[in-house]
Amino acid sequence: MRITGTGHASMRIDTAAGSILTDPWVNPAYFASWFPFPDNSQLDWETLGDVDYLYVSHLHRDHFDAEHLKRFVNKKATVLLPEYPTSQLEDELRDLGFTSFLRTKSDEVHELDGGLKIMIQALISPTDGPIGDSSLWVEHDGIRLLNQNDARPADLTRFTELGHVHAHMLQFSGAIWYPMVYELPENAKTAFGKQKRERQFDRTWRYIDDLKADFVFPIAGPPCFLDDSLWQFNDIHGDEGNIFPDQSVFLSEYAKVGGTNAVVQLPGSVTVLTDGGTKQTTEHPMPVEEFFANKKAHLEEMRERKAPIIAAEKESWRHPEIDVLGAMKKRIEPLLEESIYMANGVGGPVRFDLTDSFGPDGEVVESIVVDFPGKQVRKYADEKVRYRFKTGRALIEHLIHVDEGDWVNSLFLSCRFSAARIGQYNEFVYAFFKCLSEERLQYAEGWYDEHEKAVDAEDTQFGDWTVQRRCPHLKADLSRFGVLDGNVLTCQLHGWKFDLPSGRCLTGVGHKIRAHKTETP
Numbered sequence: 001m002r003i004t005g006t007g008h009a010s011m012r013i014d015t016a017a018g019s020i021l022t023d024p025w026v027n028p029a030y031f032a033s034w035f036p037f038p039d040n041s042q043l044d045w046e047t048l049g050d051v052d053y054l055y056v057s058h059l060h061r062d063h064f065d066a067e068h069l070k071r072f073v074n075k076k077a078t079v080l081l082p083e084y085p086t087s088q089l090e091d092e093l094r095d096l097g098f099t100s101f102l103r104t105k106s107d108e109v110h111e112l113d114g115g116l117k118i119m120i121q122a123l124i125s126p127t128d129g130p131i132g133d134s135s136l137w138v139e140h141d142g143i144r145l146l147n148q149n150d151a152r153p154a155d156l157t158r159f160t161e162l163g164h165v166h167a168h169m170l171q172f173s174g175a176i177w178y179p180m181v182y183e184l185p186e187n188a189k190t191a192f193g194k195q196k197r198e199r200q201f202d203r204t205w206r207y208i209d210d211l212k213a214d215f216v217f218p219i220a221g222p223p224c225f226l227d228d229s230l231w232q233f234n235d236i237h238g239d240e241g242n243i244f245p246d247q248s249v250f251l252s253e254y255a256k257v258g259g260t261n262a263v264v265q266l267p268g269s270v271t272v273l274t275d276g277g278t279k280q281t282t283e284h285p286m287p288v289e290e291f292f293a294n295k296k297a298h299l300e301e302m303r304e305r306k307a308p309i310i311a312a313e314k315e316s317w318r319h320p321e322i323d324v325l326g327a328m329k330k331r332i333e334p335l336l337e338e339s340i341y342m343a344n345g346v347g348g349p350v351r352f353d354l355t356d357s358f359g360p361d362g363e364v365v366e367s368i369v370v371d372f373p374g375k376q377v378r379k380y381a382d383e384k385v386r387y388r389f390k391t392g393r394a395l396i397e398h399l400i401h402v403d404e405g406d407w408v409n410s411l412f413l414s415c416r417f418s419a420a421r422i423g424q425y426n427e428f429v430y431a432f433f434k435c436l437s438e439e440r441l442q443y444a445e446g447w448y449d450e451h452e453k454a455v456d457a458e459d460t461q462f463g464d465w466t467v468q469r470r471c472p473h474l475k476a477d478l479s480r481f482g483v484l485d486g487n488v489l490t491c492q493l494h495g496w497k498f499d500l501p502s503g504r505c506l507t508g509v510g511h512k513i514r515a516h517k518t519e520t521p
């Protein structure tokens with residue numbers, strides 16, 4: 001089995017029974033904020049794209065690059081499709097010219113020609129990616145690989161059941177806007193960022209320990225930020241609160257917990273697994289250490305080279321003729337009317353301050369409120385709001401112009417906004433703004449409905465506390481992911497905290513945990 005690193009979460013897997021290209025991403029994503037790091041645009045994509053199978057794990061734009069798929073990937077390739085509740089991924093791939101699809105069943109092994117076996121595990125909660133994220137398991141000739149990608153399954157049992165895995169690819173770095181965009185004092189931001197950075201690594205170690213593969217490949221991040229207004233997000237400034245550590249930081253942190261089996265691939269690195277998967281050799285286009293020692297120079301060179309792309313994208317965002325309030329009303333009000341769980345979950349008005357720039361700086365020219373309890377979109381009326389977002393009016397104009405139904409997979413991931421909130425993190429705010437279409441909204445509402453009704457009867461033990469076994473957030477097994485500190489239980493899958501005496505979730509609204517002191521006879 002040969003694995004060619006093709007940047008970010010992308011790789012090409014070659015076996016005697018066929019080749020699979022996964023998540024090829026080259027063009028900037030999310031309002032030209034994210035670029036692949038290290039740069040992979042110079043690879044021979046004509047050759048890399050000539051494959052038998054294509055796997056796109058999910059629709060996040062750093063995994064699904066429509067322009068690149070259209071131009072470089074062989075349209076005769078069979079798409080290995082995760083089992084998602086909506087058909088959007090298949091529809092978008094069809095629009096690009098793909099016609100052959102293998103609609104996999106989640107957690108079921110599919111045998112392809114030549115003895116190549118694959119299994120895709122699809123995660124489908126409203127908080128998983130853009131309503132759907134997935135991992136790909138591959139087996140050929142006794143060698144097994146798990147491309148876990150940036151998916152966060154509650155556990156890896158389904159994969160371990162299928163036999164020892166030799167190569168484990170997984171995310172280790174950040175891929176979100178928290179805490180950078182929050183309007184907080186710098187020292188608080190650093191402290192939150194530091195916690196988040198530690199949590200990301202802890203989660204990664206846990207998955208690695210669960211699977212116990214021979215080799216671990218850190219993938220799916222970090223991206224790099226080449227626009228001047230976002231440059232500070234690159235981890236080159238010695239900021240311990242930066243949530244985007246790179247692969248060289250992974251290597252040193254992994255070594256601290258005793259990890260010795262990491263394989264870092266640069267774009268163009270080729271790893272060959274032999275001896276039934278227990279041995280590997282990797283050839284790199286340049287020495288890995290040397291590359292990371294010169295990271296800043298690499299980024300500066302990229303910044304200069306990609307500047308015209310960013311400038312051209314910015315040019316396309318402004319549509320001042322659009323009546324933003326009217327368009328938001330038209331799109332969002334019918335959805336507010338139908339939303340029960342998410343609207344209740346948000347529970348208050350959310351304000352959008354729109355500026356005359358391409359981000360949070362500049363003068364506010366319009367303020368709009370999405371009033372969840374009132375089921376209305378209207379002008380801001382000097383009221384208290386639960387969340388406030390500040391971004392460029394041009395960005396919202398663009399979202400309306402392209403009829404974007406997922407503002408997380410566009411605006412929020414761009415980090416071109418600032419945010420302030422009263423009270424705890426509220427996952428329903430972001431869940432709602434990724435469901436700006438009838439199909440998605442209905443799905444998410446149905447999911448919350450079922451989730452709410454599911455009674456979790458099993459318990460686990462933490463010291464003298466008896467606690468429900470599954471995390472109230474997304475059902476992680478707390479006997480594996482839970483860490484008790486005093487009376488506060490932290491679930492390390494996403495870092496949510498619960499106060500056991502009251503059962504209160506300290507991280508998000510709702511999500512009460514069932515816990516009581518174990519009686520001693």
Ligand code: FES
Pocket residue numbers: 471472473474475476491492493494495496
């Ligand atoms: S499953 Fe998300 S914090 Fe527990």
